Every structure is written in C-alpha cells, then in structure tokens.
Amino acid sequence: MMMEEQESPRMFGGWALGEVSHEDLDLYSVGDLEERIEQLQAEIGRTRGAIDKKRSGRAAADSFFSLGGN
Numbered sequence: 001m002m003m004e005e006q007e008s009p010r011m012f013g014g015w016a017l018g019e020v021s022h023e024d025l026d027l028y029s030v031g032d033l034e035e036r037i038e039q040l041q042a043e044i045g046r047t048r049g050a051i052d053k054k055r056s057g058r059a060a061a062d063s064f065f066s067l068g069g070n
Contacts, residue, residue, distance in 0.1 A: 025033065
C-alpha cells in the first residue's frame with residue numbers, strides 16, 4: 001500500500017496568500033478593510049516571530065557545533 005504524501009506548509013501557505021491577495025476589496029466596508037489590515041499585521045508579527053525563532057535555533061546550533069569542533 002502506498003502512502004500519500006502530505007502537502008508541505010509552503011504549498012498551502014502560497015495558496016492561502018494567493019487567495020487573499022486576489023480578493024476583490026471593493027466588496028468590503030472601511031471597517032472590514034481596517035480589520036483585515038489588523039489581522040494581516042498580526043500575521044506579519046507571527047511570521048516574524050517564527051523567523052526569529054528559526055534564526056536563534058540556527059545560531060544556537062552553530063554555536064554548539066563550533067564549540068565542539070575546537
């Protein structure tokens with residue numbers, strides 16, 4: 001029996017972002033658009049947090065392995 005491959009986060013993320021970025025904004029009120037901006041800014045903050053976490057994990061690994069090689 002063959003196992004199905006799971007979709008990678010990158011494929012899903014690209015799809016979701018593509019859907020949001022092509023949406024017709026004329027259909028929304030000013031309040032809806034302001035709320036959308038708040039949600040997108042929160043997502044930017046969450047994404048930046050993930051980047052920071054990955055960078056610090058990488059820095060810790062680099063530090064650990066550079067100390068072990070001396």
